Amino acid sequence: MGRDLSRRERLKLPRQDMEEQAPEARSVNFDEVNLGYTPEQAVAEAERCLLCAHPTCIEGCPVGIDIREFVRLVAAERFGDAADVIKRDNFLPAICGRVCPQEDQCEGACVLAKKYTPVAIGNLERFVADYERDHGGPLATPTLPETGKRVAIVGSGPAGLACAADLVRAGHDVTVFEALHELGGVLVYGIPEFRLPKEIVRAEVDQLADLGVRFETNAVIGMIETIDELLADDGYDAVFLGVGAGLPRFLGVPGENLIGVYSANEFLTRVNLMRAYAAGAETPLLDLYRKTVAVFGGGNTAMDAVRTARRLGAAPAKILYRRTEAEMPARSEEVAHAKAEGIDFETLVAPIELLGDDDGWLTGVGLQRMELGEPDESGRRRPQAIPGDEYEIAIDVAVVAIGNDPNPLIHKTAPDLAQTAWGTIVADPQTGRTSKVAVFAGGDIVTGGATVILAMGAGRRAAVSIDEYLETGVWQAESES
């Protein structure tokens, strides 16, 4: 067991910083930036937990991990048991420990957050998951007896994987269909290696396969098979759509089709999924060495893109954002990492026009200076143009990271699936039930572009509801009951 510490003693313990690669070193490689805790650090950090009677951290977790219990087990050096506790609620902890915005979730809700610094729950989750993987993998995860019911999950991103994990453990026969050649969705095509190594994703996917989840890559549902065919011809009893919001938005200004203008999806896919960063890569990418690369946007994807460009030699690599740093949706850790790596931030600017040469290559961008006005619906102060304050800068490559719209592919083949004016699928936020019998949906295709953990939460809520539907066979929207 861990040390018996008083509350006062615990409050005095300092938060354990995680080692990271030095900025000079990491800005020229694709290895992971954060290096993880040692077991000693993990125990020291876990000892900071006050083991609250009413743990608010758990309320802050979208998937409701029993955080107090797993942290207690870490403090007691029972790392394997800690992993089991986490995996009751989250089967992808090595991923979540790395990419969740803990400062807004569990750690933001930690009682220590107000007067002290919160327990580093994300770092501990990551440590436990990595420790378990490096020490022979999980103990046999209990699964319920086979039900004989079959579920098709469309999309192997966070929503689909989380849904698959719960359903397979409930005894259902689960097949996940993935359009790309690799599993993980945005976890492999979007989030860069230096933030989430693909090996980590592969290991967590492999654990699902070990539990009996079947995976089919290169299968674009809607094209090779419609939803109706999955249900009627292939004998699936339910379908979960976790296809993500995969249609990149562009800037809507002249010149966005010039050579040198990428969507963040394309840029990151070429580099991450297709490994354009590696020597001898088969997939081409424009040469960024000593080129000026401008990334439009202020979210995590924008940070991923600009830091990727930096690692490919871009100098300068800059963020162009229409509000100020305070309004950036990116995690503060990502912004801090980007700055340490020498990324320039130019805020309160909006593109008016992308400029090109006679051969159609990008050469620059015309920018409009902005100021903050009244708050908008999101509560953030709305940027507005300062009339007449415009200027141009020279850039060689632009990456547009201003979000994604829902991919229309599914709708084209399932017109009976109700959608919103924005093209997202209408689904009950609690149950994931859509307008179509036996079809559930969750993640970005329902909410629009959000986060990995929110998608996982939606996948898990849908799994509960799918399990219930498979058992009762009753399909009724809540509003009708």
Added chain:
Amino acid sequence: MNRIVETRVLAPEVKYFRVEAPRVARKRRAGQFVIVRVTGNGERIPLSIADADPEAGWIALIVQGVGRTTRTLNRLEVGDAVHDLVGPLGMPSEIREYGTVVVVGGGIGTAVVFPTAVALAEAGNEVIGIIGGRSREFVILEDEMRAVCVDVYPTTDDGSYGYHGLVTDKLTELMVAGDRIDYVMAAGPVPMMRAVAEVTRPAGIDTVVSLNPIMVDGTGMCGGCRVSVGGETRFACVDGPEFDAHLVDFELLARRNASYGAFEFYRNEEFAADEPCRVDPPALR
């Protein structure tokens, strides 16, 4: 892995493959394509589905070796396999009873228009084929086209076979002769497609072209294949690949397709021994 069950050389560096892909063979419709990875770390390349046999479970791909990936693919033989393929992708050709239809294929483009010609003929259209090549050896699929067309006009740039001239010269001739043409479908090099659009525009003949932009995922996710049609940005992979020829910005397409010219050239060096270098290396940008 998808096994190659038949190969045939159609023209210099142009090869016909039958590849096992039973589900794609059952699902595909004329005008659709697949994305192929030849090797495990290879790039993803779009290839039109030239033909398919749902019973036997194969699809036909016709490949022109231009870059490293297509040239690697063209070295494969029966019994070899491509690493994986995904499809069918893209919107199928719009098949209706138009009346008299002229299907125009330039070089490898004939492989793109051929399945649409078959579908148009089956839908009751009178289909006329114009299939062009630089010289005789580059005219492909003539017998296959003859099987579904009422007339097939091979054309060659050098006059070594068939009509001496461009496909658009032959198309113009048919139009001048007063034959009624209700619909034109064309695929081939960008300048050829643009020329077809310019020939049919004054006569107001509905014309579609099958575009061939650079792609990565093929499902609308990356936007690399964006083209401008009627001033609007469209994604060829999910909105196309066929678009109204009179609205396509061909210059933009040609430019964007040249994005990686230097990359292609320099990584093609391992193939240089096969073929004397005919062009100056492009400038690296």
